[in-house]
Every structure is written in C-alpha cells, then in structure tokens.
Amino acid sequence: MTTPILEVRGVSQRFGKFQALSNVSVAFQPGRLTAIIGPNGAGKSTFFNVVSGAFPPTEGSIHFLGNDITGLPQHEFARIGIAKSFQITNVFKQLSAHENVRVAAQMRHARFALLRPRASMRELIDLADHLLERVGLQPVRDKPAADLAHGQQRALEIAMALACEPKLLLMDEPTAGMSPEETTTMMKLIASLATERTVILVEHKMKLVMGLCERLIVLHHGEFLAEGTPDEIRSNAEVKRVYLGQH
Ligand SMILES: Nc1ncnc2c1ncn2[C@@H]1O[C@H](COP(=O)(O)OP(=O)(O)OP(=O)(O)O)[C@@H](O)[C@H]1O
Numbered sequence: 485m486t487t488p489i490l491e492v493r494g495v496s497q498r499f500g501k502f503q504a505l506s507n508v509s510v511a512f513q514p515g516r517l518t519a520i521i522g523p524n525g526a527g528k529s530t531f532f533n534v535v536s537g538a539f540p541p542t543e544g545s546i547h548f549l550g551n552d553i554t555g556l557p558q559h560e561f562a563r564i565g566i567a568k569s570f571q572i573t574n575v576f577k578q579l580s581a582h583e584n585v586r587v588a589a590q591m592r593h594a595r596f597a598l599l600r601p602r603a604s605m606r607e608l609i610d611l612a613d614h615l616l617e618r619v620g621l622q623p624v625r626d627k628p629a630a631d632l633a634h635g636q637q638r639a640l641e642i643a644m645a646l647a648c649e650p651k652l653l654l655m656d657e658p659t660a661g662m663s664p665e666e667t668t669t670m671m672k673l674i675a676s677l678a679t680e681r682t683v684i685l686v687e688h689k690m691k692l693v694m695g696l697c698e699r700l701i702v703l704h705h706g707e708f709l710a711e712g713t714p715d716e717i718r719s720n721a722e723v724k725r726v727y728l729g730q731h
Pocket residue numbers: 499502503504522523524525526527528529530531688
C-alpha cells in the first residue's frame with residue numbers, strides 16, 4: 485500500500501475542559517481531493533488548525549509522508565511541502581496581485597538560497613505571472629489587492645500558497661463569504677489544482693463538496709463519524725441524522 489501523504493493518529497484536542505477533538509484517526513492518500521465536513525461545532529476548524537500546525541494536538545500525532553511532524557514549527561510547513569489557505573484573507577492589501585505573489589515566491593527562494601543559487605528577479609517575475617495565470621488572475625495582475633473582489637483575493641492567496649510548490653494544499657472553507665458566481669469559479673479552480681497535488685479542504689456546506697471531492701470525512705462533536713465516497717456519505721443514516729435541520 486502507498487504511504488499516506490498525511491496521517492492523523494489518535495488526535496485529541498482539549499480547550500480547558502472542552503474536548504474539541506476526540507481520538508480522531510484518518511489517513512489521506514496522495515493525489516486525492518478530500519473534504520472534511522460536519523455540522524456546526526463538529527471540530528473541523530480545530531482539525532484544520534492541528535494538521536496545519538497552528539498548534540500541536542493535546543494527544544496523538546500527525547505524519548507527513550511517513551515522518552512525524554507533530555509540533556513542527558509552523559514556518560517549517562512550507563519547507564516540507566505543506567501549504568495552507570485560510571478563511572481569513574492573508575494578502576498585503578497595498579501591493580498589486582503580481583507583487584504579492586512575487587513576495588511569496590521570493591520568500592520561498594530565499595529560504596532555499598543555501599541549497600541553490602538565488603533566483604533572479606526575472607525568474608521571480610515569470611513565476612508570479614505563471615501562478616497568476618494558474619488561478620485566473622492575470623487580467624488583474626497590476627491591481628492593488630485591496631481593489632480585488634473577495635473571490636479574487638482568495639484566489640490570490642492560493643497563488644501565494646502555490647509559490648511554495650506544495651505537495652499538500654490545505655484549505656479552510658475556501659468559498660466562505662463568496663457569491664454563487666465566485667463559488668463556482670473557486671470550485672473549478674480547486675478541482676483543477678487537485679489534478680496536480682493532494683488537496684484537503686474543510687467545508688461546512690455538504691452539498692458544495694458532494695460534486696467536487698472523491699472522498700469525504702465526516703466529523704461530529706469532535707469525533708470521526710464516517711468516511712466514504714459522496715454516494716456512500718449521502719446514503720449513510722448516521723450522517724443524515726446529524727445533518728438533519730442543517731443546510
Ligand atoms: N480556542 C478555543 N477555545 C475554546 N473552545 C474552542 C476553541 N476553538 C474551538 N473551540 C470549540 O470547539 C468546538 C469545535 O469548534 P470548531 O471551530 O473546530 O468547529 P467547526 O466544525 O469548525 O464549526 P463551524 O462549522 O461552526 O466553524 C466548538 O464548540 C468551539 O466552541
């Protein structure tokens with residue numbers, strides 16, 4: 485069997501006396517697009533924070549390509565090949581779309597400067613252009629990020645995350661706050677990014693991910709409830725029960 489790209493083993497997270505995650509174990513195979521879903525308060529954001537290194541879990545461990553990365557400092561994540569895109573837009577508002585991606589690319593290349601010659605400005609410019617093209621932002625290349633629509637700012641953030649050439653892309657509610665048109669554009673972008681790397685996304689809206697992901701993992705009250713294909717999840721009685729009355 486292939487080594488999972490990411491494996492979460494017996495992870496629990498307590499906040500004081502509150503148990504936000506209880507003994508969750510799940511493995512992600514490389515090259516797949518998986519969504520973590522669950523109703524309000526299920527523990528999805530906590531799961532995202534733990535696997536993306538915002539804080540180490542109270543118990544359990546996280547493994548990336550077979551290596552234990554539990555407690556690895558957050559800035560090391562990009563270096564090992566894990567990038568994340570937050571719910572909160574994370575761009576420099578006064579810089580143009582192109583400058584934002586260039587800065588992200590520059591930071592990555594500076595980090596690797598000891599291993600290989602520093603990238604030239606021309607290379608960084610070309611890389612930023614390539615990444616803007618990849619996420620559909622070439623037409624707004626020179627606009628300040630502050631003037632971009634919300635959906636475009638999220639796409640920009642993704643281009644910045646891609647500058648690290650991640651093997652694994654983690655996304656927290658990538659369509660939060662988007663209009664229906666922006667949501668459709670973002671879903672298409674995610675589907676196309678997932679053809680090139682492993683993508684794990686956390687999403688509140690179950691309907692949205694049904695047509696997009698190959699595999700779904702359902703959390704409920706901080707516990708693992710189910711996993712399977714969209715069809716399996718759709719027909720799972722327990723999942724139907726916990727989603728009853730939710731949209
Ligand atoms: N830093 C924290 N301190 C205390 N409790 C927390 C903290 N973070 C999350 N929680 C609690 O943990 C539970 C799970 O929260 P989490 O945000 O992970 O759920 P979620 O599935 O992402 O929910 P939603 O879809 O509403 O965002 C909630 O009851 C929340 O109040």
